[in-house]
Amino acid sequence: MPIIEFKDVEKYYGKFHALKRINLKVEKGEVVVVIGPSGSGKSTLIRTINGLEDISSGQLLVNNRDLSDKDTDLNKIRKDVGMVFQHFNLYDNKTVLENIMLAPRLVLKRPEQENKEIALRLLDSVGVADKTESYPKQLSGGQKQRVAIARSLAMKPKVLLFDEPTSALDPEMIDDVLNVMKKIAKEGMTMVVVTHEMGFAQEVADRVVFMDNGEILENDRADEFFKAPKEVRAQQFLSKIIKH
Amino acid sequence: MISVFQQHGQELLVGFGNTLLCSVIALFFSLIIGSTFAIFEAVPSRFLHIIGRVYIEVFRNIPLLVIGMFFYAVVPQYIVSIDGFTAGTIGLTLYTSAFIAETVRAGIQAVDEGQMEGARANGLTFMQAMRHIILPQAFRYVIPPLGNQFINMVKNSSVLAFVAGFDLMYQGDMIASTTFDTFNTYIAVGILYLVITLPLSYYMRYLEKKMD
Numbered sequence: 385m386p387i388i389e390f391k392d393v394e395k396y397y398g399k400f401h402a403l404k405r406i407n408l409k410v411e412k413g414e415v416v417v418v419i420g421p422s423g424s425g426k427s428t429l430i431r432t433i434n435g436l437e438d439i440s441s442g443q444l445l446v447n448n449r450d451l452s453d454k455d456t457d458l459n460k461i462r463k464d465v466g467m468v469f470q471h472f473n474l475y476d477n478k479t480v481l482e483n484i485m486l487a488p489r490l491v492l493k494r495p496e497q498e499n500k501e502i503a504l505r506l507l508d509s510v511g512v513a514d515k516t517e518s519y520p521k522q523l524s525g526g527q528k529q530r531v532a533i534a535r536s537l538a539m540k541p542k543v544l545l546f547d548e549p550t551s552a553l554d555p556e557m558i559d560d561v562l563n564v565m566k567k568i569a570k571e572g573m574t575m576v577v578v579t580h581e582m583g584f585a586q587e588v589a590d591r592v593v594f595m596d597n598g599e600i601l602e603n604d605r606a607d608e609f610f611k612a613p614k615e616v617r618a619q620q621f622l623s624k625i626i627k628h
Numbered sequence: 629m630i631s632v633f634q635q636h637g638q639e640l641l642v643g644f645g646n647t648l649l650c651s652v653i654a655l656f657f658s659l660i661i662g663s664t665f666a667i668f669e670a671v672p673s674r675f676l677h678i679i680g681r682v683y684i685e686v687f688r689n690i691p692l693l694v695i696g697m698f699f700y701a702v703v704p705q706y707i708v709s710i711d712g713f714t715a716g717t718i719g720l721t722l723y724t725s726a727f728i729a730e731t732v733r734a735g736i737q738a739v740d741e742g743q744m745e746g747a748r749a750n751g752l753t754f755m756q757a758m759r760h761i762i763l764p765q766a767f768r769y770v771i772p773p774l775g776n777q778f779i780n781m782v783k784n785s786s787v788l789a790f791v792a793g794f795d796l797m798y799q800g801d802m803i804a805s806t807t808f809d810t811f812n813t814y815i816a817v818g819i820l821y822l823v824i825t826l827p828l829s830y831y832m833r834y835l836e837k838k839m840d
């Protein structure tokens with residue numbers, strides 16, 4: 385039973401057809417990397433999984449809950465599905481520690497003592513244990529993103545979504561973030577990652593999904609994809625970003 | 629002018645007390661009501677948007693005196709008996725709340741969209757995100773304009789004079805009309821308004837500095 389399943393999903397922004405007949409399954413523990421040119425619908429796709437974008441038709445099941453059903457409680461889905469954004473989206477008015485503790489306190493009603501222990505342990509594991517009392521604006525991009533990852537992990541999610549988590553970072557900070565993501569992947573987290581980091585994809589992805597113009601053109605095992613993409617457009621895209 | 633204070637200190641004190649009381653009540657409730665309607669405009673619900681819009685446009689665009697007179701003259705006649713002070717304070721609260729709603733709404737819009745998105749993706753409800761993340765940041769932006777609204781509100785409380793609200797302005801009018809010493813009386817009244825508005829103004833500035 386897949387933990388995420390798209391069945392003939394369509395998405396329109398007004399008249400614009402952003403997702404076209406999407407069919408995709410993600411099994412528990414899988415790491416799926418989504419690639420494709422700008423505007424191809426990667427963000428839209430990933431944002432439907434936690435209901436930040438609604439879908440126009442078709443069926444979308446996440447952790448046995450039906451997102452296409454208007455009565456589904458999105459907050460329940462978001463408890464189990466964390467998301468890491470390109471621009472971090474940390475709470476600017478809260479300290480690093482509070483950023484991590486807020487949602488478990490409000491949403492999971494986790495006891496304060498336990499909440500703090502978990503938060504400190506996570507901050508330690510992502511390498512920002514010395515910044516607990518700092519505010520987001522006092523951190524570097526790489527530190528912010530690692531805090532954002534810790535914030536997602538504190539909810540003990542079943543799925544983690546990443547939308548270009550390293551695209552806003554200076555080059556020397558990218559590896560710190562990727563290493564944290566690799567660690568999480570190896571611990572068995574189900575991950576859907578939009579990224580241009582092909583090294584990361586080759587090392588930890590189980591599957592690669594290639595999107596263009598709102599469609600999934602290719603959905604392959606990662607090793608097969610990197611050996612030789614079947615689609616011409618995927619080949620062109622791959623050779624272009626690997627050259628960079 | 630000193631003699632005005634000496635001979636009519638009692639009346640002025642009553643007026644000062646009523647103006648202060650009216651201002652405190654109106655400040656408290658207009659902040660709550662204004663913030664509520666500002667949130668209405670941020671909620672993804674067309675229905676609440678319209679309610680919020682109508683409320684703001686109605687109370688913002690009718691003269692305060694008309695609103696005050698409505699509660700002073702119309703409401704007691706047809707609905708419930710209230711005195712001038714209550715009528716004026718309600719009028720002032722509703723009028724001010726419309727301006728505060730506009731101000732807070734602008735503050736909410738100034739907060740980066742990613743804050744709400746991050747909070748919702750993190751599992752918070754819309755109201756939790758508003759309360760813990762968005763509003764604290766929005767208020768930080770709007771402290772200066774909010775300070776202006778509050779000072780305007782204190783000054784606008786002089787509307788109570790027209791609805792027998794026994795405020796500072798009302799008492800000043802009374803003293804002036806019996807003593808004919810308009811010059812000294814209104815200077816005394818002006819000074820007493822400053823006693824409220826200047827500390828308020830400095831407190832808002834202090835808050836503004838503290839937030840940075």
Ligand SMILES: Nc1ncnc2c1ncn2[C@@H]1O[C@H](COP(=O)(O)OP(=O)(O)OP(=O)(O)O)[C@@H](O)[C@H]1O
Nearest residue numbers: 397398400402420421422423424425426427428429
């Ligand atoms: N809220 C919106 N309203 C209207 N159109 C939108 C909206 N969000 C995205 N789109 C359009 O949908 C298409 C897909 O956008 P999306 O952000 O999913 O692309 P992407 O693959 O993530 O691109 P990028 O690599 O630049 O992030 C684009 O053409 C975009 O202009």
Ligand SMILES: [Mg+2]
Nearest residue numbers: 426427428547
């Ligand atoms: Mg995108």
